Amino acid sequence: MSDLLGIGYSGLKAYSRALSTIGDNIANAQTPGYARRRLDMMEAASGSDSVFYRGNVNPGGVEIRGINRSVDAWLIEDSRISGGDSERSATRLGWLDKVEGALGDDANGIKTGLTKLFTTADQLTADPSNQTLRSQFLQAADDIASGFRTVAGQLGKMADGVEGAASSSVDQFNANLNALEQINIGLRKARPGSTNEASLLDERDRLLDKLSSQAGVSPTFDNNGAVTLRASGSGDLLVGGGAVNPIAVTAAADGRLSYSIGGAPLAISTGSLAGLSEAANHVADQRASLDTMATQFASQLNAAHQAGTDANGNPGAPLFTGTSAATLTAAPLTPDRVAAANASGSNGNMLALGAMRGANDPEARWSGHLASQAQTTASARAQDAAAATRADASAAARDGVSEVDLDKEAAELMRFQQAYQAAARTLQVARETMQTLLSSI
Incomplete structure:
Protein backbone atom coordinates (compact mmCIF):
# COMPACT_ATOMS: atom_id res chain seq x y z
CA MET A 1 0.00 0.00 0.00
CA SER A 2 1.29 3.47 -0.85
CA ASP A 3 2.46 5.64 2.06
CA LEU A 4 -0.15 8.40 2.24
CA LEU A 5 1.90 10.32 4.79
CA GLY A 6 4.94 10.24 2.49
CA ILE A 7 2.87 11.26 -0.50
CA GLY A 8 1.30 14.15 1.39
CA TYR A 9 4.62 15.28 2.80
CA SER A 10 6.30 15.23 -0.60
CA GLY A 11 3.43 17.26 -2.03
CA LEU A 12 3.58 19.86 0.73
CA LYS A 13 7.34 20.20 0.29
CA ALA A 14 7.18 20.44 -3.50
CA TYR A 15 4.24 22.83 -3.73
CA SER A 16 5.64 25.04 -0.98
CA ARG A 17 8.84 25.33 -3.01
CA ALA A 18 6.80 26.03 -6.15
CA LEU A 19 4.89 28.81 -4.39
CA SER A 20 8.20 30.29 -3.20
CA THR A 21 9.52 30.20 -6.77
CA ILE A 22 6.42 31.99 -8.06
CA GLY A 23 6.84 34.56 -5.30
CA ASP A 24 10.40 35.20 -6.48
CA ASN A 25 9.11 35.66 -10.03
CA ILE A 26 6.49 38.17 -8.96
CA ALA A 27 8.90 40.08 -6.72
CA ASN A 28 11.48 40.36 -9.52
CA ALA A 29 9.10 41.03 -12.41
CA GLN A 30 10.74 44.43 -13.00
CA THR A 31 14.31 43.43 -12.14
CA PRO A 32 16.59 43.84 -15.19
CA GLY A 33 18.23 40.58 -16.23
CA TYR A 34 15.99 38.38 -14.11
CA ALA A 35 14.93 35.23 -15.97
CA ARG A 36 11.63 33.62 -15.03
CA ARG A 37 12.09 30.49 -12.93
CA ARG A 38 10.01 27.38 -12.68
CA LEU A 39 10.26 24.39 -10.40
CA ASP A 40 10.91 21.13 -12.23
CA MET A 41 9.01 18.28 -10.58
CA MET A 42 8.46 14.60 -11.41
CA GLU A 43 6.53 11.68 -10.05
CA ALA A 44 8.43 9.93 -7.26
CA ALA A 45 9.11 6.22 -7.54
CA SER A 46 6.89 4.14 -5.19
CA GLY A 47 8.12 1.23 -3.13
CA SER A 48 7.54 -1.33 -5.91
CA ASP A 49 8.93 0.89 -8.66
CA SER A 50 12.46 1.72 -9.71
CA VAL A 51 14.10 4.39 -11.77
CA PHE A 52 13.85 2.03 -14.74
CA TYR A 53 10.26 0.84 -14.26
CA ARG A 54 7.15 2.51 -12.89
CA GLY A 55 3.79 0.82 -12.37
CA ASN A 56 0.74 2.19 -14.12
CA VAL A 57 -1.23 2.91 -10.94
CA ASN A 58 0.96 3.08 -7.88
CA PRO A 59 1.47 6.70 -6.79
CA GLY A 60 4.57 7.49 -4.80
CA GLY A 61 4.38 11.28 -4.41
CA VAL A 62 6.42 13.99 -6.12
CA GLU A 63 10.13 14.72 -6.33
CA ILE A 64 11.83 18.10 -6.86
CA ARG A 65 14.39 18.00 -9.63
CA GLY A 66 15.49 21.63 -9.30
CA ILE A 67 14.85 25.14 -10.55
CA ASN A 68 14.99 25.89 -14.27
CA ARG A 69 15.40 29.32 -15.81
CA SER A 70 13.32 30.24 -18.85
CA VAL A 71 16.05 31.24 -21.29
CA ASP A 72 16.94 30.75 -24.93
CA ALA A 73 20.70 30.79 -25.53
CA TRP A 74 20.35 31.80 -29.20
CA LEU A 75 18.04 34.73 -28.41
CA ILE A 76 20.34 35.89 -25.63
CA ALA A 393 13.36 43.64 -31.56
CA SER A 394 16.04 41.24 -30.28
CA ALA A 395 15.43 42.30 -26.68
CA ALA A 396 11.68 41.81 -27.13
CA ALA A 397 12.22 38.30 -28.51
CA ARG A 398 14.49 37.48 -25.58
CA ASP A 399 12.02 38.90 -23.07
CA GLY A 400 9.24 36.90 -24.67
CA VAL A 401 10.95 33.81 -23.27
CA SER A 402 12.55 35.12 -20.09
CA GLU A 403 10.35 37.89 -18.74
CA VAL A 404 7.78 37.36 -15.98
CA ASP A 405 4.11 37.46 -17.03
CA LEU A 406 2.18 38.49 -13.92
CA ASP A 407 -1.09 37.09 -15.27
CA LYS A 408 0.52 33.72 -15.83
CA GLU A 409 2.15 33.81 -12.41
CA ALA A 410 -1.20 34.60 -10.80
CA ALA A 411 -2.76 31.57 -12.48
CA GLU A 412 0.16 29.39 -11.40
CA LEU A 413 -0.12 30.76 -7.89
CA MET A 414 -3.74 29.65 -7.65
CA ARG A 415 -2.93 26.23 -9.12
CA PHE A 416 -0.16 25.49 -6.67
CA GLN A 417 -2.16 26.86 -3.74
CA GLN A 418 -4.87 24.33 -4.56
CA ALA A 419 -2.26 21.59 -4.97
CA TYR A 420 -0.78 22.52 -1.60
CA GLN A 421 -4.21 22.33 0.00
CA ALA A 422 -4.77 18.92 -1.63
CA ALA A 423 -1.45 17.66 -0.23
CA ALA A 424 -2.41 18.94 3.21
CA ARG A 425 -5.75 17.19 2.90
CA THR A 426 -3.91 13.95 2.00
CA LEU A 427 -1.97 14.20 5.26
CA GLN A 428 -5.19 14.82 7.16
CA VAL A 429 -6.87 11.78 5.58
CA ALA A 430 -3.85 9.62 6.36
CA ARG A 431 -3.91 10.76 10.00
CA GLU A 432 -7.65 10.19 10.35
CA THR A 433 -7.33 6.73 8.74
CA MET A 434 -4.55 5.74 11.12
CA GLN A 435 -6.51 7.01 14.10
CA THR A 436 -9.56 5.00 12.98
CA LEU A 437 -7.49 1.86 12.54
CA LEU A 438 -5.76 2.28 15.89
CA SER A 439 -9.02 2.99 17.77
CA SER A 440 -10.58 -0.19 16.37
CA ILE A 441 -7.90 -2.45 17.79
Whole structure:
Protein backbone atom coordinates (compact mmCIF):
# COMPACT_ATOMS: atom_id res chain seq x y z
CA MET A 1 0.00 0.00 0.00
CA SER A 2 1.29 3.47 -0.85
CA ASP A 3 2.46 5.64 2.06
CA LEU A 4 -0.15 8.40 2.24
CA LEU A 5 1.90 10.32 4.79
CA GLY A 6 4.94 10.24 2.49
CA ILE A 7 2.87 11.26 -0.50
CA GLY A 8 1.30 14.15 1.39
CA TYR A 9 4.62 15.28 2.80
CA SER A 10 6.30 15.23 -0.60
CA GLY A 11 3.43 17.26 -2.03
CA LEU A 12 3.58 19.86 0.73
CA LYS A 13 7.34 20.20 0.29
CA ALA A 14 7.18 20.44 -3.50
CA TYR A 15 4.24 22.83 -3.73
CA SER A 16 5.64 25.04 -0.98
CA ARG A 17 8.84 25.33 -3.01
CA ALA A 18 6.80 26.03 -6.15
CA LEU A 19 4.89 28.81 -4.39
CA SER A 20 8.20 30.29 -3.20
CA THR A 21 9.52 30.20 -6.77
CA ILE A 22 6.42 31.99 -8.06
CA GLY A 23 6.84 34.56 -5.30
CA ASP A 24 10.40 35.20 -6.48
CA ASN A 25 9.11 35.66 -10.03
CA ILE A 26 6.49 38.17 -8.96
CA ALA A 27 8.90 40.08 -6.72
CA ASN A 28 11.48 40.36 -9.52
CA ALA A 29 9.10 41.03 -12.41
CA GLN A 30 10.74 44.43 -13.00
CA THR A 31 14.31 43.43 -12.14
CA PRO A 32 16.59 43.84 -15.19
CA GLY A 33 18.23 40.58 -16.23
CA TYR A 34 15.99 38.38 -14.11
CA ALA A 35 14.93 35.23 -15.97
CA ARG A 36 11.63 33.62 -15.03
CA ARG A 37 12.09 30.49 -12.93
CA ARG A 38 10.01 27.38 -12.68
CA LEU A 39 10.26 24.39 -10.40
CA ASP A 40 10.91 21.13 -12.23
CA MET A 41 9.01 18.28 -10.58
CA MET A 42 8.46 14.60 -11.41
CA GLU A 43 6.53 11.68 -10.05
CA ALA A 44 8.43 9.93 -7.26
CA ALA A 45 9.11 6.22 -7.54
CA SER A 46 6.89 4.14 -5.19
CA GLY A 47 8.12 1.23 -3.13
CA SER A 48 7.54 -1.33 -5.91
CA ASP A 49 8.93 0.89 -8.66
CA SER A 50 12.46 1.72 -9.71
CA VAL A 51 14.10 4.39 -11.77
CA PHE A 52 13.85 2.03 -14.74
CA TYR A 53 10.26 0.84 -14.26
CA ARG A 54 7.15 2.51 -12.89
CA GLY A 55 3.79 0.82 -12.37
CA ASN A 56 0.74 2.19 -14.12
CA VAL A 57 -1.23 2.91 -10.94
CA ASN A 58 0.96 3.08 -7.88
CA PRO A 59 1.47 6.70 -6.79
CA GLY A 60 4.57 7.49 -4.80
CA GLY A 61 4.38 11.28 -4.41
CA VAL A 62 6.42 13.99 -6.12
CA GLU A 63 10.13 14.72 -6.33
CA ILE A 64 11.83 18.10 -6.86
CA ARG A 65 14.39 18.00 -9.63
CA GLY A 66 15.49 21.63 -9.30
CA ILE A 67 14.85 25.14 -10.55
CA ASN A 68 14.99 25.89 -14.27
CA ARG A 69 15.40 29.32 -15.81
CA SER A 70 13.32 30.24 -18.85
CA VAL A 71 16.05 31.24 -21.29
CA ASP A 72 16.94 30.75 -24.93
CA ALA A 73 20.70 30.79 -25.53
CA TRP A 74 20.35 31.80 -29.20
CA LEU A 75 18.04 34.73 -28.41
CA ILE A 76 20.34 35.89 -25.63
CA GLU A 77 23.38 35.88 -27.92
CA ASP A 78 21.47 37.67 -30.67
CA SER A 79 20.31 40.30 -28.18
CA ARG A 80 23.87 40.88 -27.01
CA ILE A 81 25.22 41.27 -30.53
CA SER A 82 22.52 43.70 -31.60
CA GLY A 83 22.78 45.54 -28.28
CA GLY A 84 26.52 46.04 -28.77
CA ASP A 85 25.95 47.44 -32.25
CA SER A 86 23.30 49.79 -30.88
CA GLU A 87 25.60 51.04 -28.13
CA ARG A 88 28.37 51.68 -30.66
CA SER A 89 26.13 53.73 -32.95
CA ALA A 90 24.47 55.62 -30.09
CA THR A 91 27.82 56.54 -28.53
CA ARG A 92 29.22 57.70 -31.85
CA LEU A 93 26.10 59.72 -32.66
CA GLY A 94 26.20 61.47 -29.29
CA TRP A 95 29.66 62.89 -29.95
CA LEU A 96 28.91 63.69 -33.60
CA ASP A 97 25.96 65.77 -32.45
CA LYS A 98 28.31 67.68 -30.15
CA VAL A 99 30.77 68.27 -33.00
CA GLU A 100 27.98 69.56 -35.21
CA GLY A 101 26.88 71.89 -32.44
CA ALA A 102 30.42 73.23 -32.01
CA LEU A 103 30.74 73.91 -35.74
CA GLY A 104 27.35 75.60 -35.93
CA ASP A 105 27.17 79.35 -36.36
CA ASP A 106 25.29 79.83 -33.10
CA ALA A 107 28.32 78.49 -31.23
CA ASN A 108 31.14 80.33 -33.04
CA GLY A 109 29.81 82.91 -35.52
CA ILE A 110 32.36 82.03 -38.22
CA LYS A 111 29.79 81.89 -41.02
CA THR A 112 28.25 85.18 -39.93
CA GLY A 113 31.71 86.75 -39.67
CA LEU A 114 32.70 85.63 -43.16
CA THR A 115 29.47 86.96 -44.65
CA LYS A 116 29.94 90.25 -42.82
CA LEU A 117 33.55 90.52 -44.04
CA PHE A 118 32.59 90.19 -47.70
CA THR A 119 29.46 92.31 -47.30
CA THR A 120 31.49 95.11 -45.72
CA ALA A 121 34.07 94.80 -48.49
CA ASP A 122 31.25 95.31 -51.04
CA GLN A 123 30.07 98.38 -49.14
CA LEU A 124 33.61 99.79 -49.08
CA THR A 125 33.70 99.67 -52.86
CA ALA A 126 31.07 102.41 -52.84
CA ASP A 127 32.60 104.41 -49.99
CA PRO A 128 36.24 103.32 -49.48
CA SER A 129 37.11 106.15 -47.08
CA ASN A 130 34.25 105.44 -44.66
CA GLN A 131 35.87 104.92 -41.24
CA THR A 132 32.84 103.09 -39.83
CA LEU A 133 32.88 100.54 -42.64
CA ARG A 134 36.64 100.12 -42.25
CA SER A 135 36.14 99.43 -38.52
CA GLN A 136 33.39 96.95 -39.32
CA PHE A 137 35.68 95.19 -41.78
CA LEU A 138 38.36 94.76 -39.10
CA GLN A 139 35.76 93.68 -36.53
CA ALA A 140 34.50 90.98 -38.90
CA ALA A 141 38.06 89.69 -39.27
CA ASP A 142 38.42 89.59 -35.48
CA ASP A 143 35.08 87.77 -35.13
CA ILE A 144 36.21 85.14 -37.61
CA ALA A 145 39.51 84.56 -35.80
CA SER A 146 37.70 84.39 -32.47
CA GLY A 147 35.25 81.88 -33.95
CA PHE A 148 38.06 79.60 -35.09
CA ARG A 149 39.67 79.75 -31.65
CA THR A 150 36.31 78.94 -30.06
CA VAL A 151 35.77 75.88 -32.23
CA ALA A 152 39.34 74.70 -31.66
CA GLY A 153 38.85 75.00 -27.91
CA GLN A 154 35.55 73.12 -27.98
CA LEU A 155 36.96 70.31 -30.12
CA GLY A 156 39.97 70.07 -27.81
CA LYS A 157 37.65 69.68 -24.83
CA MET A 158 35.68 67.05 -26.74
CA ALA A 159 38.86 65.08 -27.37
CA ASP A 160 39.59 65.18 -23.65
CA GLY A 161 35.98 64.20 -22.93
CA VAL A 162 36.10 61.19 -25.25
CA GLU A 163 39.40 60.09 -23.70
CA GLY A 164 37.95 60.44 -20.21
CA ALA A 165 34.81 58.51 -21.16
CA ALA A 166 36.91 55.74 -22.70
CA SER A 167 39.12 55.51 -19.62
CA SER A 168 36.08 55.30 -17.36
CA SER A 169 34.44 52.68 -19.59
CA VAL A 170 37.59 50.57 -19.65
CA ASP A 171 37.77 50.69 -15.84
CA GLN A 172 34.14 49.56 -15.65
CA PHE A 173 34.79 46.85 -18.23
CA ASN A 174 37.69 45.49 -16.20
CA ALA A 175 35.63 45.65 -13.00
CA ASN A 176 32.94 43.59 -14.74
CA LEU A 177 35.57 41.05 -15.81
CA ASN A 178 36.65 40.65 -12.19
CA ALA A 179 33.03 40.33 -11.06
CA LEU A 180 32.44 37.68 -13.73
CA GLU A 181 35.32 35.59 -12.40
CA GLN A 182 33.79 35.76 -8.91
CA ILE A 183 30.50 34.50 -10.37
CA ASN A 184 32.43 31.64 -12.00
CA ILE A 185 33.81 30.67 -8.60
CA GLY A 186 30.32 30.72 -7.11
CA LEU A 187 28.84 28.64 -9.95
CA ARG A 188 31.43 25.91 -9.51
CA LYS A 189 30.38 25.59 -5.87
CA ALA A 190 26.61 26.01 -6.28
CA ARG A 191 24.28 23.02 -6.00
CA PRO A 192 22.68 22.26 -9.38
CA GLY A 193 19.04 23.29 -9.58
CA SER A 194 19.24 25.49 -6.47
CA THR A 195 17.95 29.01 -6.07
CA ASN A 196 21.53 30.13 -5.46
CA GLU A 197 22.61 28.70 -8.80
CA ALA A 198 19.73 30.47 -10.58
CA SER A 199 20.66 33.79 -8.96
CA LEU A 200 24.30 33.35 -9.95
CA LEU A 201 23.29 32.54 -13.54
CA ASP A 202 21.11 35.67 -13.65
CA GLU A 203 24.03 37.78 -12.44
CA ARG A 204 26.37 36.07 -14.92
CA ASP A 205 24.03 36.97 -17.79
CA ARG A 206 23.69 40.56 -16.54
CA LEU A 207 27.47 40.95 -16.51
CA LEU A 208 27.77 39.44 -19.98
CA ASP A 209 25.10 41.89 -21.20
CA LYS A 210 27.11 44.81 -19.79
CA LEU A 211 30.38 43.54 -21.24
CA SER A 212 28.75 42.97 -24.64
CA SER A 213 27.37 46.51 -24.62
CA GLN A 214 30.88 47.84 -24.05
CA ALA A 215 32.88 45.64 -26.44
CA GLY A 216 32.59 42.54 -28.55
CA VAL A 217 32.93 39.42 -26.38
CA SER A 218 32.49 35.73 -27.09
CA PRO A 219 31.45 33.49 -24.15
CA THR A 220 31.57 29.71 -23.81
CA PHE A 221 30.17 27.78 -20.85
CA ASP A 222 31.16 24.66 -18.94
CA ASN A 223 28.81 22.15 -17.30
CA ASN A 224 28.49 24.35 -14.21
CA GLY A 225 27.56 27.42 -16.23
CA ALA A 226 30.92 29.10 -15.56
CA VAL A 227 32.03 31.18 -18.51
CA THR A 228 35.24 31.48 -20.48
CA LEU A 229 35.23 34.89 -22.13
CA ARG A 230 37.24 35.94 -25.16
CA ALA A 231 37.36 39.08 -27.25
CA SER A 232 35.38 38.73 -30.44
CA GLY A 233 37.48 38.60 -33.58
CA SER A 234 40.92 38.43 -32.00
CA GLY A 235 40.06 35.60 -29.59
CA ASP A 236 42.15 37.13 -26.79
CA LEU A 237 41.31 35.55 -23.43
CA LEU A 238 39.57 37.94 -21.05
CA VAL A 239 38.30 35.56 -18.35
CA GLY A 240 39.07 31.87 -18.01
CA GLY A 241 41.07 29.29 -16.12
CA GLY A 242 40.88 31.36 -12.97
CA ALA A 243 42.61 34.32 -14.68
CA VAL A 244 41.36 37.79 -15.59
CA ASN A 245 43.16 39.74 -18.31
CA PRO A 246 42.21 43.45 -18.17
CA ILE A 247 42.29 45.74 -21.18
CA ALA A 248 43.83 49.21 -21.42
CA VAL A 249 43.23 52.36 -23.48
CA THR A 250 45.80 54.85 -24.74
CA ALA A 251 45.19 58.25 -26.32
CA ALA A 252 47.54 59.60 -29.00
CA ALA A 253 48.61 63.24 -29.13
CA ASP A 254 45.69 64.09 -31.43
CA GLY A 255 43.19 62.23 -29.20
CA ARG A 256 42.81 59.03 -31.23
CA LEU A 257 42.23 55.96 -29.05
CA SER A 258 43.83 52.53 -29.14
CA TYR A 259 43.02 49.52 -26.97
CA SER A 260 45.36 46.79 -25.81
CA ILE A 261 45.44 43.62 -23.73
CA GLY A 262 48.64 42.41 -22.16
CA GLY A 263 50.51 45.05 -24.13
CA ALA A 264 49.27 43.74 -27.50
CA PRO A 265 46.85 45.75 -29.68
CA LEU A 266 43.19 44.84 -29.26
CA ALA A 267 40.70 45.60 -32.04
CA ILE A 268 37.22 46.48 -30.76
CA SER A 269 34.54 46.78 -33.41
CA THR A 270 31.31 46.91 -31.41
CA GLY A 271 29.97 48.30 -28.16
CA SER A 272 30.40 51.71 -26.58
CA LEU A 273 34.21 51.42 -26.61
CA ALA A 274 34.14 51.07 -30.40
CA GLY A 275 31.79 54.06 -30.59
CA LEU A 276 34.20 56.13 -28.47
CA SER A 277 37.11 55.14 -30.71
CA GLU A 278 35.18 56.21 -33.81
CA ALA A 279 34.16 59.45 -32.10
CA ALA A 280 37.78 60.16 -31.16
CA ASN A 281 38.85 59.60 -34.77
CA HIS A 282 36.13 61.97 -36.01
CA VAL A 283 37.06 64.70 -33.52
CA ALA A 284 40.74 64.33 -34.46
CA ASP A 285 39.85 64.61 -38.16
CA GLN A 286 37.77 67.71 -37.48
CA ARG A 287 40.57 69.35 -35.52
CA ALA A 288 43.02 68.68 -38.34
CA SER A 289 40.55 69.99 -40.94
CA LEU A 290 39.88 73.07 -38.84
CA ASP A 291 43.60 73.86 -38.62
CA THR A 292 43.95 73.40 -42.39
CA MET A 293 40.97 75.65 -43.10
CA ALA A 294 42.17 78.31 -40.67
CA THR A 295 45.63 78.34 -42.26
CA GLN A 296 44.27 78.43 -45.81
CA PHE A 297 41.72 81.06 -44.84
CA ALA A 298 44.33 83.32 -43.25
CA SER A 299 46.75 82.84 -46.14
CA GLN A 300 44.13 83.62 -48.78
CA LEU A 301 42.76 86.73 -47.09
CA ASN A 302 46.20 87.96 -46.07
CA ALA A 303 47.36 87.71 -49.69
CA ALA A 304 44.24 89.53 -50.88
CA HIS A 305 44.65 92.33 -48.35
CA GLN A 306 48.38 92.70 -48.94
CA ALA A 307 47.73 93.18 -52.65
CA GLY A 308 46.25 96.63 -51.93
CA THR A 309 47.26 99.85 -50.27
CA ASP A 310 45.87 101.52 -47.17
CA ALA A 311 44.60 105.09 -46.68
CA ASN A 312 48.19 106.33 -46.24
CA GLY A 313 49.40 104.71 -49.43
CA ASN A 314 51.31 101.97 -47.63
CA PRO A 315 51.14 98.31 -48.75
CA GLY A 316 48.42 96.31 -47.08
CA ALA A 317 49.41 94.44 -43.92
CA PRO A 318 48.40 90.84 -43.08
CA LEU A 319 44.93 90.61 -41.57
CA PHE A 320 45.69 87.50 -39.52
CA THR A 321 48.51 85.87 -37.60
CA GLY A 322 48.78 82.34 -36.27
CA THR A 323 49.54 78.87 -37.60
CA SER A 324 46.47 76.95 -36.41
CA ALA A 325 42.83 77.46 -35.55
CA ALA A 326 43.72 77.73 -31.87
CA THR A 327 46.28 80.50 -32.52
CA LEU A 328 44.49 82.40 -35.29
CA THR A 329 44.33 86.08 -34.33
CA ALA A 330 43.28 89.23 -36.13
CA ALA A 331 46.17 91.66 -36.57
CA PRO A 332 45.79 94.86 -34.49
CA LEU A 333 45.17 97.25 -37.40
CA THR A 334 43.60 100.69 -37.31
CA PRO A 335 40.82 101.64 -39.78
CA ASP A 336 43.29 103.69 -41.85
CA ARG A 337 45.35 100.55 -42.46
CA VAL A 338 42.53 98.73 -44.28
CA ALA A 339 43.90 98.22 -47.78
CA ALA A 340 40.87 99.26 -49.82
CA ALA A 341 42.80 100.70 -52.79
CA ASN A 342 45.11 99.34 -55.43
CA ALA A 343 46.66 100.59 -58.64
CA SER A 344 43.27 100.64 -60.36
CA GLY A 345 41.63 102.99 -57.88
CA SER A 346 40.73 103.85 -54.30
CA ASN A 347 38.31 100.91 -54.10
CA GLY A 348 40.14 98.49 -56.40
CA ASN A 349 41.32 96.08 -53.71
CA MET A 350 37.87 95.82 -52.19
CA LEU A 351 36.50 95.04 -55.65
CA ALA A 352 39.10 92.30 -56.00
CA LEU A 353 38.27 90.97 -52.54
CA GLY A 354 34.57 90.85 -53.38
CA ALA A 355 35.37 89.00 -56.60
CA MET A 356 36.89 86.19 -54.53
CA ARG A 357 33.41 85.01 -53.66
CA GLY A 358 32.73 81.79 -55.49
CA ALA A 359 33.14 78.05 -55.32
CA ASN A 360 36.52 78.15 -53.57
CA ASP A 361 36.36 81.24 -51.37
CA PRO A 362 36.57 80.89 -47.55
CA GLU A 363 32.85 81.47 -47.11
CA ALA A 364 31.90 78.68 -49.55
CA ARG A 365 34.48 76.27 -48.16
CA TRP A 366 33.22 76.78 -44.62
CA SER A 367 29.59 76.28 -45.72
CA GLY A 368 30.66 73.10 -47.51
CA HIS A 369 32.41 71.87 -44.37
CA LEU A 370 29.29 72.45 -42.30
CA ALA A 371 27.19 70.61 -44.88
CA SER A 372 29.60 67.67 -44.85
CA GLN A 373 29.41 67.44 -41.05
CA ALA A 374 25.62 67.66 -41.16
CA GLN A 375 25.50 64.84 -43.70
CA THR A 376 27.82 62.68 -41.57
CA THR A 377 25.66 63.29 -38.50
CA ALA A 378 22.46 62.55 -40.41
CA SER A 379 23.94 59.29 -41.68
CA ALA A 380 24.99 58.34 -38.15
CA ARG A 381 21.50 59.16 -36.91
CA ALA A 382 19.93 56.87 -39.52
CA GLN A 383 22.37 54.07 -38.60
CA ASP A 384 21.58 54.55 -34.93
CA ALA A 385 17.83 54.38 -35.55
CA ALA A 386 18.25 51.13 -37.49
CA ALA A 387 20.54 49.62 -34.86
CA ALA A 388 18.20 50.65 -32.04
CA THR A 389 15.22 49.09 -33.82
CA ARG A 390 17.17 45.89 -34.33
CA ALA A 391 18.26 45.83 -30.68
CA ASP A 392 14.72 46.50 -29.44
CA ALA A 393 13.36 43.64 -31.56
CA SER A 394 16.04 41.24 -30.28
CA ALA A 395 15.43 42.30 -26.68
CA ALA A 396 11.68 41.81 -27.13
CA ALA A 397 12.22 38.30 -28.51
CA ARG A 398 14.49 37.48 -25.58
CA ASP A 399 12.02 38.90 -23.07
CA GLY A 400 9.24 36.90 -24.67
CA VAL A 401 10.95 33.81 -23.27
CA SER A 402 12.55 35.12 -20.09
CA GLU A 403 10.35 37.89 -18.74
CA VAL A 404 7.78 37.36 -15.98
CA ASP A 405 4.11 37.46 -17.03
CA LEU A 406 2.18 38.49 -13.92
CA ASP A 407 -1.09 37.09 -15.27
CA LYS A 408 0.52 33.72 -15.83
CA GLU A 409 2.15 33.81 -12.41
CA ALA A 410 -1.20 34.60 -10.80
CA ALA A 411 -2.76 31.57 -12.48
CA GLU A 412 0.16 29.39 -11.40
CA LEU A 413 -0.12 30.76 -7.89
CA MET A 414 -3.74 29.65 -7.65
CA ARG A 415 -2.93 26.23 -9.12
CA PHE A 416 -0.16 25.49 -6.67
CA GLN A 417 -2.16 26.86 -3.74
CA GLN A 418 -4.87 24.33 -4.56
CA ALA A 419 -2.26 21.59 -4.97
CA TYR A 420 -0.78 22.52 -1.60
CA GLN A 421 -4.21 22.33 0.00
CA ALA A 422 -4.77 18.92 -1.63
CA ALA A 423 -1.45 17.66 -0.23
CA ALA A 424 -2.41 18.94 3.21
CA ARG A 425 -5.75 17.19 2.90
CA THR A 426 -3.91 13.95 2.00
CA LEU A 427 -1.97 14.20 5.26
CA GLN A 428 -5.19 14.82 7.16
CA VAL A 429 -6.87 11.78 5.58
CA ALA A 430 -3.85 9.62 6.36
CA ARG A 431 -3.91 10.76 10.00
CA GLU A 432 -7.65 10.19 10.35
CA THR A 433 -7.33 6.73 8.74
CA MET A 434 -4.55 5.74 11.12
CA GLN A 435 -6.51 7.01 14.10
CA THR A 436 -9.56 5.00 12.98
CA LEU A 437 -7.49 1.86 12.54
CA LEU A 438 -5.76 2.28 15.89
CA SER A 439 -9.02 2.99 17.77
CA SER A 440 -10.58 -0.19 16.37
CA ILE A 441 -7.90 -2.45 17.79
